[in-house]
Amino acid sequence: MTPGEEGGGAGAVAATDRPQAAEERDPEVRATDARRIAVFGGVYSNWRALEAVVEDARRRGADELYCLGDLGAFGPNPDRIPPRLIDADVRTIRGNYDDSISRGLDDCQCGYTDPRDNHFARLSYRYTFRNTSERWREWMGTLPEQRRIEMAGREVLMCHGSPRRMNEFLWESTSSTQFLDWMAREHGADVVLCTHTGIHWKRRLSGGGWFANVGCIGRPPNDGRTDVWYTLLSTEGDGGEEPTSASSPGEREAPAGGNGGRDRSTGDGGDAALEVEFVPVSYDHEALAEEMRREELPEEFVETILTGWWTTCLEVLPAKERRRGRH
Amino acid sequence: MDEQDARPEGAGAPEVELEHLDTLWFQVTGTICNLECSHCFISCSPDNHTLEFLDLETVLDWVERSGEWGVKEFYVTGGEPFMHRDLAAMLEAMLQRGPASVLTNGTLMREKTLRRLATAHEESRYSLEIRVSIDGPNPEMNDPIRGEGTFERAMEGVRKLLDHGFLPIVTATQVWDQEEDEAVRREFMENLRAQGYENPRLKILPSIKTGREAARSRGYGEGERVTAAMMEGYEEEQLICSSARIVTSEGVHVCPILVDEPDSLMGQTMEEADEPFELKHQACYTCWLHGAICSNYGGIGEEVT
Numbered sequence: 001m002t003p004g005e006e007g008g009g010a011g012a013v014a015a016t017d018r019p020q021a022a023e024e025r026d027p028e029v030r031a032t033d034a035r036r037i038a039v040f041g042g043v044y045s046n047w048r049a050l051e052a053v054v055e056d057a058r059r060r061g062a063d064e065l066y067c068l069g070d071l072g073a074f075g076p077n078p079d080r081i082p083p084r085l086i087d088a089d090v091r092t093i094r095g096n097y098d099d100s101i102s103r104g105l106d107d108c109q110c111g112y113t114d115p116r117d118n119h120f121a122r123l124s125y126r127y128t129f130r131n132t133s134e135r136w137r138e139w140m141g142t143l144p145e146q147r148r149i150e151m152a153g154r155e156v157l158m159c160h161g162s163p164r165r166m167n168e169f170l171w172e173s174t175s176s177t178q179f180l181d182w183m184a185r186e187h188g189a190d191v192v193l194c195t196h197t198g199i200h201w202k203r204r205l206s207g208g209g210w211f212a213n214v215g216c217i218g219r220p221p222n223d224g225r226t227d228v229w230y231t232l233l234s235t236e237g238d239g240g241e242e243p244t245s246a247s248s249p250g251e252r253e254a255p256a257g258g259n260g261g262r263d264r265s266t267g268d269g270g271d272a273a274l275e276v277e278f279v280p281v282s283y284d285h286e287a288l289a290e291e292m293r294r295e296e297l298p299e300e301f302v303e304t305i306l307t308g309w310w311t312t313c314l315e316v317l318p319a320k321e322r323r324r325g326r327h
Numbered sequence: 328m329d330e331q332d333a334r335p336e337g338a339g340a341p342e343v344e345l346e347h348l349d350t351l352w353f354q355v356t357g358t359i360c361n362l363e364c365s366h367c368f369i370s371c372s373p374d375n376h377t378l379e380f381l382d383l384e385t386v387l388d389w390v391e392r393s394g395e396w397g398v399k400e401f402y403v404t405g406g407e408p409f410m411h412r413d414l415a416a417m418l419e420a421m422l423q424r425g426p427a428s429v430l431t432n433g434t435l436m437r438e439k440t441l442r443r444l445a446t447a448h449e450e451s452r453y454s455l456e457i458r459v460s461i462d463g464p465n466p467e468m469n470d471p472i473r474g475e476g477t478f479e480r481a482m483e484g485v486r487k488l489l490d491h492g493f494l495p496i497v498t499a500t501q502v503w504d505q506e507e508d509e510a511v512r513r514e515f516m517e518n519l520r521a522q523g524y525e526n527p528r529l530k531i532l533p534s535i536k537t538g539r540e541a542a543r544s545r546g547y548g549e550g551e552r553v554t555a556a557m558m559e560g561y562e563e564e565q566l567i568c569s570s571a572r573i574v575t576s577e578g579v580h581v582c583p584i585l586v587d588e589p590d591s592l593m594g595q596t597m598e599e600a601d602e603p604f605e606l607k608h609q610a611c612y613t614c615w616l617h618g619a620i621c622s623n624y625g626g627i628g629e630e631v632t
Contacts, residue, residue, distance in 0.1 A: 171454075172452065173452065174400060174453070176399050176400065176425030176426065176453065179397050179398065179400075315624065316624055318454040318623075321454075322494055
């Protein structure tokens with residue numbers, strides 16, 4: 001989900017609106033020597049957070065950076081995102097929002113039914129579409145839908161919603177471990193990284209791998225704080241340093257997405273070659289809020305940036321995730 | 328003449344394969360319900376024994392085996408699930424493995440059961456969703472459908488659920504005219520807020536024009552069927568028969584809507600039920616039209632123009 005995505009209303013989605021089946025797009029595996037990679041999703045036009053995340057990830061020694069899609073929506077001036085991703089050498093995949101924008105669809109292929117959610121989603125989609133230049137629209141269309149790397153002997157699959165569907169919501173409280181095990185097995189991955197929901201969480205798979213939702217950097221994870229979160233995937237023993245960060249260390253232990261902050265548990269029999277770590281990043285959110293107001297984006301979106309609470313597009317939240325928020 | 332024969336030539340019913348068993352449903356109280364709603368598509372009532380209660384051992388066995396198939400989540404329905412004395416034990420077992428949802432009329436919310444469910448929910452990493460059916464924002468609209476006094480009783484159920492930390496999804500069948508939709512939604516939200524439900528969750532469903540609802544409404548028109556042509560380019564995952572099966576006292580059926588139809592029973596095991604299903608029933612048309620009507624998200628949305 002992207003906040004402010006336009007729902008398709010009820011009923012069927014036309015053939016041309018449909019992302020390709022996962023089986024048709026499984027990419028080649030690229031072996032990497034990287035000891036640590038940074039992965040984030042849902043930029044939502046938040047270029048200030050993007051700059052802060054890139055800087056933080058570099059400082060923490062990330063050898064490669066990945067973005068799992070949904071570049072636009074919610075925030076101001078979407079054209080500022082692609083050049084920054086390219087300049088920072090971020091390997092980007094296409095999210096459903098980018099897919100819709102690149103193909104000129106009427107909506108984001110998400111399917112809200114609540115009228116209030118749809119109202120804000122429509123405003124946001126139209127703003128983003130209107131302010132995305134032809135050049136970047138075409139570029140989004142060239143982005144791959146998934147990426148696979150081999151890191152420390154483990155196969156890592158990166159996707160937007162899920163390995164089987166670009167627009168599937170995988171929430172922590174509605175994804176059973178047995179289902180995640182099946183999905184990783186079905187798609188031949190030891191580690192699966194996805195985004196799309198905006199709230200990060202991770203699960204140890206029965207075979208010792210990981211399934212992680214890397215969250216989004218476009219807005220806070222509905223936790224009443226203004227930081228945004230990204231994910232580090234590190235080879236074992238490479239995740240212990242505590243570099244000075246722009247973020248306050250005290251906030252690292254904050255509950256977010258149900259897993260708390262830093263969590264490098266690898267003790268399940270010692271067979272884990274990779275560690276998943278969530279990292280909070282502070283950025284000049286007040287300046288972003290001002291820019292959103294200048295662009296006449298809804299005050300409800302501005303409020304989320306300033307308070308850390310989601311105000312719209314809440315209908316898809318399951319009970320536990322909904323209960324943690326204010327609205 | 329059966330439904331199949333009534334089709335015009337060349338308009339054969341398409342088949343939908345079970346892509347993956349994401350959702351395992353249980354009809355825990357069969358067709359037995361303390362209410363007798365006039366729009367019930369499987370005509371549940373206190374004495375409709377077409378489908379019987381499932382016993383606890385049967386449910387626990389299916390839940391245990393769900394690991395083999397990678398089931399994502401569990402749904403519990405009836406009849407009225409809260410009539411089952413083992414409901415809490417069933418949900419506790421489910422919440423060990425995955426998320427669970429219960430579809431209830433909200434009139435049998437006992438303190439002891441709710442306390443147990445609240446504890447199970449707190450202790451699980453998974454969500455327990457409780458969906459309370461109320462068919463209108465006031466007794467005048469709801470009670471003629473669901474029975475005298477049921478609006479107040481269901482609202483009391485909502486309050487009790489809130490008191491136990493749940494955020495019930497109030498589920499309404501669209502028994503009003505489409506043009507009243509906005510006003511009905513608004514009144515629903517206002518009345519739920521007045522019960523202390525600050526941010527109400529509301530889901531609106533189309534009616535399924537079978538069972539008692541066929542008599543109450545106009546029923547289905549002859550053209551309201553799914554044809555092969557209608558499936559071209561259609562997202563099959565919108566139909567729950569592509570991702571779910573339901574266990575009843577009779578065996579495994581294709582979906583919760585069709586349990587009254589003899590051909591919905593696919594066998595006694597999941598292996599037998601892992602076969603394509605032909606969308607030849609008119610209720611399939613409602614599902615095709617609205618998509619995802621049985622799951623917690625989706626339903627009748629605002630018309631997007």
